[in-house]
Amino acid sequence: MTDISAKSPRRIPWDSLAVFPFIIFAVMFLFLPTLSLMGAAFTDRAGNFTLDNIAGLFTDQIMAAYWISIRISGASAILGALIGLAITLAIIRGRLPQGLRSAVMTFSGVASNFAGVPLAFAFIATLGRLGLATIVIRTLFDFDIYRQGGFNLFSFWGLTLTYLYFQIPLMVLTIAPAIDGLKKEWNEAAQTLGASTWQFWRYIGFPILWPSVLGTLSLLFANAFGAIATAWALTGSNLNIVTVLLYNQIRGDALQNPGLGAALALGMIVITSLANVIYLVVAARAERWMK
Amino acid sequence: MKSQKFWAWLVFILGAAYFIIPLAATFEFSLRMRRGEYSFDAYASVFSDPYFASSFTYSVIVGLFTIVVGILVVVPAVYFVRLRMPWLRPFMEFVTLLPLVIPALVLVYGYIRLYGSSSFIPFTGSVLGTDILLTCAYVTLALPYMYRAVDNGMRTIDIGTLTEAAQIAGANQLQIIGQIILPNILVAILSGAFLTFAIVIGEFTIASLLNRPAFGPYLVGIGTNRAYEPAALAIISFIITWGAMGMINVLGRFAPRTSARTD
Numbered sequence: 001m002t003d004i005s006a007k008s009p010r011r012i013p014w015d016s017l018a019v020f021p022f023i024i025f026a027v028m029f030l031f032l033p034t035l036s037l038m039g040a041a042f043t044d045r046a047g048n049f050t051l052d053n054i055a056g057l058f059t060d061q062i063m064a065a066y067w068i069s070i071r072i073s074g075a076s077a078i079l080g081a082l083i084g085l086a087i088t089l090a091i092i093r094g095r096l097p098q099g100l101r102s103a104v105m106t107f108s109g110v111a112s113n114f115a116g117v118p119l120a121f122a123f124i125a126t127l128g129r130l131g132l133a134t135i136v137i138r139t140l141f142d143f144d145i146y147r148q149g150g151f152n153l154f155s156f157w158g159l160t161l162t163y164l165y166f167q168i169p170l171m172v173l174t175i176a177p178a179i180d181g182l183k184k185e186w187n188e189a190a191q192t193l194g195a196s197t198w199q200f201w202r203y204i205g206f207p208i209l210w211p212s213v214l215g216t217l218s219l220l221f222a223n224a225f226g227a228i229a230t231a232w233a234l235t236g237s238n239l240n241i242v243t244v245l246l247y248n249q250i251r252g253d254a255l256q257n258p259g260l261g262a263a264l265a266l267g268m269i270v271i272t273s274l275a276n277v278i279y280l281v282v283a284a285r286a287e288r289w290m291k
Numbered sequence: 292m293k294s295q296k297f298w299a300w301l302v303f304i305l306g307a308a309y310f311i312i313p314l315a316a317t318f319e320f321s322l323r324m325r326r327g328e329y330s331f332d333a334y335a336s337v338f339s340d341p342y343f344a345s346s347f348t349y350s351v352i353v354g355l356f357t358i359v360v361g362i363l364v365v366v367p368a369v370y371f372v373r374l375r376m377p378w379l380r381p382f383m384e385f386v387t388l389l390p391l392v393i394p395a396l397v398l399v400y401g402y403i404r405l406y407g408s409s410s411f412i413p414f415t416g417s418v419l420g421t422d423i424l425l426t427c428a429y430v431t432l433a434l435p436y437m438y439r440a441v442d443n444g445m446r447t448i449d450i451g452t453l454t455e456a457a458q459i460a461g462a463n464q465l466q467i468i469g470q471i472i473l474p475n476i477l478v479a480i481l482s483g484a485f486l487t488f489a490i491v492i493g494e495f496t497i498a499s500l501l502n503r504p505a506f507g508p509y510l511v512g513i514g515t516n517r518a519y520e521p522a523a524l525a526i527i528s529f530i531i532t533w534g535a536m537g538m539i540n541v542l543g544r545f546a547p548r549t550s551a552r553t554d
Binding site for chain 1 (some may be wrong): 319343398400507528
């Protein structure tokens with residue numbers, strides 16, 4: 001490999017030229033927009049440095065929006081991870097027919113991309129006031145999930161339940177390689193040494209899977225936290241999550257202060273980055289432990 | 292061991308119920324437009340809507356441009372970084388992870404501020420400019436998937452040996468990429484392309500904030516005005532997504548594998 005580049009230094013400009021489009025792209029469409037928002041978050045209308053925009057975030061409405069977004073993302077990430085893990089374990093290590101496994105993996109590929117507006121439509125047709133599941137439950141069990149069950153699709157649990165439709169498959173797709181990596185021999189070795197199934201998972205299986213689970217958890221969290229299309233199509237602006245708030249701000253219907261909008265966006269980046277930093281720290285520790 | 296199998300089946304069946312019931316319910320709902328009997332009226336209504344055709348075509352065209360630009364940006368970069376500049380790999384990994392961390396809504400807000408009509412590159416000042424910006428935004432969204440697909444494709448072929456052999460045979464850089472590398476990673480590129488397509492086709496946030504007549508904003512409009520058409524559109528979207536993912540699966544069987552010595 002290195003011998004090619006060593007004997008032909010003339011080609012180096014060519015090479016960097018080929019990487020150029022990628023770098024220009026990254027600068028123009030990732031770095032600069034993000035940096036400009038960060039700058040705007042600390043600038044007032046006259047262009048002077050200010051902390052007012054950040055301070056402006058600490059109102060009841062905005063804090064409530066962040067908080068419900070964090071709760072929905074957290075709940076859908078944790079539930080998605082747990083259920084996704086259970087399904088993956090079932091299809092890979094539960095001795096189910098081989099064909100089932102590839103069917104689940106294929107379906108997961110589709111469902112993890114079946115997000116946004118159509119997903120909202122599907123859940124309205126299922127669990128909306130006139131949805132099939134709502135009507136079936138009412139006729140079969142004489143139980144109205146809306147009036148008696150206190151359920152509302154346009155609420156915290158409604159949105160979480162909907163998000164799980166793409167969160168669970170994403171978990172299945174990302175965790176399957178890690179579970180494949182758990183060798184059958186380890187299981188046998190543990191059994192030979194007298195370990196119970198519980199002990200195997202407690203001391204061997206789970207510690208090995210832990211970094212992957214956590215990594216996927218932060219991915220799922222960011223995935224739900226930045227999502228807007230499903231929520232928008234499902235609830236309009238009924239549910240005051242932070243993406244809907246920012247969307248309205250960008251369209252100029254709310255807040256009426258560009259600096260505050262930038263601060264709102266900055267807050268979102270900080271939260272999703274934090275989720276990833278926590279993952280990186282724990283994963284680094286786990287890797288050290290593995291060595 | 293018996294109980295393990297029981298639990299596996301139980302988890303599988305509960306999971307399958309959660310994923311299949313909404314699809315079945317949506318399909319059933321989409322057939323109920325005519326009173327008292329099942330019909331495909333909602334689908335007929337969707338397909339006869341001129342805005343359906345125009346917004347869908349618009350999104351398909353933007354999707355195709357996104358794929359082409361994505362390939363042009365990613366393939367040469369991955370190739371040369373793998374071949375000559377491995378020290379750039381961590382940077383590329385970092386960049387291609389960013390779109391998963393920074394929400395699309397935040398990115399498009401940055402674009403609107405940075406590339407507004409009075410800025411140094413006024414993308415949003417003209418229709419064509421906005422279309423270009425939308426395409427670039429979608430390339431950014433799809434970057435993590437395109438990068439990983441291409442990178443996996445290059446891992447399975449031995450680009451070092453292929454490049455050396457081509458050089459000895461007298462090929463120039465353009466020929467090597469266009470005639471040697473590209474055909475060998477075609478399957479990987481197409482996987483990335485179909486995934487990109489699945490992401491772009493129904494995208495709502497960016498298209499709506501840039502005010503372009505794409506399929507996603509059209510869907511939201513239908514959702515607020517109609518009762519049965521949204522269910523039909525959800526089924527149509529699911530079939531499109533299924534088609535794109537199915538293509539990736541089919542293509543996966545044709546992936547070439549030479550023994551890689553590079554990794």
